[in-house]
Amino acid sequence: MRYHSTRGKVRGLSFKDAVMMGLADDGGLLLPESIPTLTPGDVEALGQLAYPELAFQVFSRFVDDIPAANLKNLIERSYQSFTHPEVTPVVHQDGVYILELFHGPTLAFKDVALQFLGNLFEYLLKERGEKMNILGATSGDTGSAAIYGVRGKQNINIFILHPHGRVSPIQELQMTTVTDPNVFNLAVRGTFDDGQSIVKEAFGDLEFKSRYSLGAVNSINWARVLAQVVYYFYAYGRVRRETGCREIYFSVPTGNFGDIFAGYIAKRMGLPIRRLILATNENNILSRFVRDGDYSVGQVTETLSPSMDIQVASNFERYLFYLYQQNPDRVAQAMEDFRKQGRLEFADAERARVGEDFLALTVNKTQTVETIRDFHAATGYVLDPHTAVGVKAAKALAGGEAPVVCLATAHPAKFADAVRQAIGREPQRPASLEGIEDRPKRCEVIEAETQAVKDYLAQNAL
Numbered sequence: 001m002r003y004h005s006t007r008g009k010v011r012g013l014s015f016k017d018a019v020m021m022g023l024a025d026d027g028g029l030l031l032p033e034s035i036p037t038l039t040p041g042d043v044e045a046l047g048q049l050a051y052p053e054l055a056f057q058v059f060s061r062f063v064d065d066i067p068a069a070n071l072k073n074l075i076e077r078s079y080q081s082f083t084h085p086e087v088t089p090v091v092h093q094d095g096v097y098i099l100e101l102f103h104g105p106t107l108a109f110k111d112v113a114l115q116f117l118g119n120l121f122e123y124l125l126k127e128r129g130e131k132m133n134i135l136g137a138t139s140g141d142t143g144s145a146a147i148y149g150v151r152g153k154q155n156i157n158i159f160i161l162h163p164h165g166r167v168s169p170i171q172e173l174q175m176t177t178v179t180d181p182n183v184f185n186l187a188v189r190g191t192f193d194d195g196q197s198i199v200k201e202a203f204g205d206l207e208f209k210s211r212y213s214l215g216a217v218n219s220i221n222w223a224r225v226l227a228q229v230v231y232y233f234y235a236y237g238r239v240r241r242e243t244g245c246r247e248i249y250f251s252v253p254t255g256n257f258g259d260i261f262a263g264y265i266a267k268r269m270g271l272p273i274r275r276l277i278l279a280t281n282e283n284n285i286l287s288r289f290v291r292d293g294d295y296s297v298g299q300v301t302e303t304l305s306p307s308m309d310i311q312v313a314s315n316f317e318r319y320l321f322y323l324y325q326q327n328p329d330r331v332a333q334a335m336e337d338f339r340k341q342g343r344l345e346f347a348d349a350e351r352a353r354v355g356e357d358f359l360a361l362t363v364n365k366t367q368t369v370e371t372i373r374d375f376h377a378a379t380g381y382v383l384d385p386h387t388a389v390g391v392k393a394a395k396a397l398a399g400g401e402a403p404v405v406c407l408a409t410a411h412p413a414k415f416a417d418a419v420r421q422a423i424g425r426e427p428q429r430p431a432s433l434e435g436i437e438d439r440p441k442r443c444e445v446i447e448a449e450t451q452a453v454k455d456y457l458a459q460n461a462l
């Protein structure tokens with residue numbers, strides 16, 4: 001399997017080189033040359049597997065340059081840190097299926113990919129005798145998951161940018177209380193979009209990227225998306241076993257379009273997904289795109305679901321590549337137009353194609369609180385505010401006989417304020433958060449300027 005950039009100037013990379021490159025050197029995003037397709041029989045068989053074995057089967061279709069025994073070992077080690085034996089269990093509540101993706105060390109879906117990516121980086125760096133400086137941006141969850149994936153590892157330093165004062169108190173503490181010498185937290189005076197744009201500019205400076213061996217942990221890294229494809233197959237298998245359904249909906253709260261893009265890949269592979277329901281908060285460029293063809297950037301608004309306080313979604317470019325019939329020149333032109341004008345327009349035929357894969361809804365703060373409250377009243381189950389956005393969209397949009405799986409992207413204890421507003425008390429804390437406020441912290445506040453971040457990284461790089 002070879003990997004090419006969405007913008008067409010980087011081609012023919014192996015999986016391992018694609019992982020190490022992160023953002024493609026032409027500014028695009030890496031994608032496999034083709035998406036392997038599965039027969040209904042394959043899908044059925046995959047649905048019977050335990051999580052690590054399923055992950056191995058899915059990965060093997062995209063990874064042909066790591067010996068099977070080593071890949072298996074990386075996968076098994078990655079999911080040992082999860083507190084649930086099923087890794088990503090599915091529970092049935094109030095007419096929807098909740099795919100719990102928060103049983104990893106930092107209580108969010110990011111752990112599913114970042115535990116693996118941390119181990120994979122360690123393996124590849126050892127094999128190559130190299131060092132790496134990871135540079136990533138977070139709106140709250142990626143940061144701590146990436147930090148936990150590599151803390152204390154040899155030959156890796158990690159620099160994570162989070163928007164100063166715009167993540168939840170627990171999200172901030174999960175990052176800043178990790179004081180291993182290889183971990184550097186930077187609170188950027190700006191939004192997540194500012195942080196993500198700094199990361200992309202630093203990766204785009206190829207001399208800097210190569211001098212400091214930059215590594216990517218955001219979903220610009222294909223390995224992130226690949227690892228997230230697995231749980232769509234897992235959930236389908238579990239729900240199919242329970243209901244006998246053939247088709248299924250997935251409802252995905254999304255900001256950076258990574259998680260839902262993984263679902264899109266699963267659909268292209270042959271998983272019978274009737275539609276992917278794209279759920280956003282008030283930062284709704286993506287839901288406006290699906291509903292009205294309006295892909296125009298707005299101001300980032302603070303909401304109750306801060307991990308989705310994003311306007312410019314990285315992985316949208318990967319989707320554009322397919323929407324534009326795999327034409328890299330059109331993607332490159334569109335990204336340039338978007339950079340200059342802050343908007344993109346779509347032909348009717350393209351909008352029709354979008355509608356074949358996606359439905360979408362914007363869910364505001366009031367609706368988020370109401371959903372947490374009503375769901376709790378009906379079931380006793382506490383949703384986190386991001387999951388609540390997905391549940392609200394699922395209930396509004398899924399129809400007919402097909403069951404709907406809502407991706408529960410984070411544990412509610414990460415967002416105690418939103419939960420308290422909804423149900424009048426804080427959610428129960430998992431053991432990993434006990435005493436987190438009392439731990440020593442380390443974090444620098446920095447201006448939202450690429451040069452300031454590059455200087456900081458240069459001073460602290462391996």
Ligand SMILES: N[C@@H](CCOP(=O)(O)O)C(=O)O
Nearest residue numbers: 138139140141142218219256
């Ligand atoms: N919601 C994310 C933002 C970064 O997204 P990623 O999937 O590209 O890492 C977060 O919580 O940091």
